[in-house]
Amino acid sequence: MVELEFPGRERLEAVNDASLADLPAFATVRTVTDPPEVDDVPAATAAAIAEIPALSDLPRGAEVAITAGSRGIHDMPTVLSTAVEELRDRGLEPFVMPAMGSHGGATAEGQVETLASLGVTEASMDCEIRSSMAVERVAEDPNGEPVYAARDALDADAVLLANRVKLHTDYRGPIESGLCKMAVIGLGKHRGAENMHNAAIARGFDEVVPERAELLFEADDVPIVGGIAVVENDRERAARVEGVPVENLPEREEELLERSADLFPSLPVEQLDFLMVDELGKNVSGTGMDTNVVGRVRFHNQPAVHAPEITRIYVRSVTEESHGNAIGIGLADFVSRKLLESVDFEDMYVNITTSGEPERSKVPFVVPCDATAFVLAASMTGVPDLSEMRIGRIRNTLEPGTMLASEPVLDELEGRDDVEIGPRRRLTFDDDGRLTTEIEG
Secondary structure (H helix, E strand, O other): OOOOOOOOHHHHHOOOOOOHHHOOOEEEEEEOOOOOOOOOHHHHHHHHHHOOHHHHHOOOOOEEEEEEOOOOOOOHHHHHHHHHHHHHHOOOEEEEEEOOOOOHHHOHHHHHHHHHHOOOOHHHHOOOEOOOOOEEEEEEOOOOOEEEEEHHHHHOOEEEEEEEOEOOOOOOOOOOEOHHHHHHHHOOHHHHHHHHHHHHHHHOHHHHHHHHHHHHHHOOOOOEEEEEEEEEOOOOOEEEEEEEEHHHHHHHHHHHHHHHHHHOOOOOOOEEEEEEEEEEOOOOOOOOOOHHHHOOOOOOOOOOOOOOEEEEEEEEEEOHHHOOOOOOHHHOOEEEHHHHHOOOHHHHHHHHHHHOOHHHHOOOEEEOOHHHHHHHHHHHOOOOOHHHOOEEEEOOOOOOOEEEEEHHHHHHHOOOOOEEEOOOEOOOEOOOOOEOOOOOO
16 A cells, blocks of 8 residues: 555646536447357356366376466356366365466465455365465476476376466467466466566567476376366356367367457447546456557567557556556556555566566556546547547456447447447536446446
């Protein structure tokens, strides 16, 4: 927590002639899609377990480590608890282990707290959550750099990876965010994640991640038997739950990534002068905000693949589940004073140091409230007339398809059959300058 002195509303809002009264009408815009969705996630998870033959070869009483990451994946708690139940019904002894690199402050206790904030606890899983940051060197890459794996995983009789397969926020390649990354970074804990990032800075993530995943899959003392892959639709619901044996992992993950890219959510428009984001957070994205949504990467000069044109981004808060880790704050142009005062800089800096890129932790322009952000936008977007400004507001980058949009955006979208537009209304603010108009309405 930090306490700093910043200019007040009156002084900042006097820098130009803009007024909140100049703001146009707004309406909620929803992207209309009909994505595939798994009807019965527990049944799909049970089927996924059956698709991994090595689990059937384990003797009764064998311990199975199931990985759990730091993302807020809607159906993941159900997937994990069902996997625990299925394995126990087979006479096995499953336990859940945090697999999240340096998240949770790079401490065993912090990673347990991170899981709890996502609904993953010993009570909800009905099994032990075994958390430690201890790792062992299990292989080395072609350059002689060590490859690490968690001791908890090595002590188990089998490791079952579980993760969502999706576009990565840092790089493009045939394998991005998914089971292979969970093996390399998740099982690598803090030490493995830092080592991997350093190697990737030099040689490229698209080369290092699949290379190290293969080394882990082939290592005799790393008992990975396969993984449960979840592909989400654009509404954060499982479109596919699939079990993948370890010998098929890299090849199958490439195919699942292509499917995920087809279903990836995006903003209803490609250009905005000003985007308000209600919250960033580690449970939203590893970068706080998904770079594929906002079109800003700022990571070792990596380009954005999908790059909507957004002149200024204002972020209002950090999610409770992030415990003050506001990584991604550096992707914004403005942040609220409330957000900055809630930042745990130690936690964020540990995460940033592990990734090797400080750009995403830089503190943007701090505003006292929402009203001030709107007024200042008239001086910093190239659109001095607020009534003509293309403005959008989303809850977070998990839900970009539902947006509160200003009249210039609405006029563009009017008549399109791939969006629904709600009634137009004026924005309202309370006495403290906080926007009180809801996105839905």
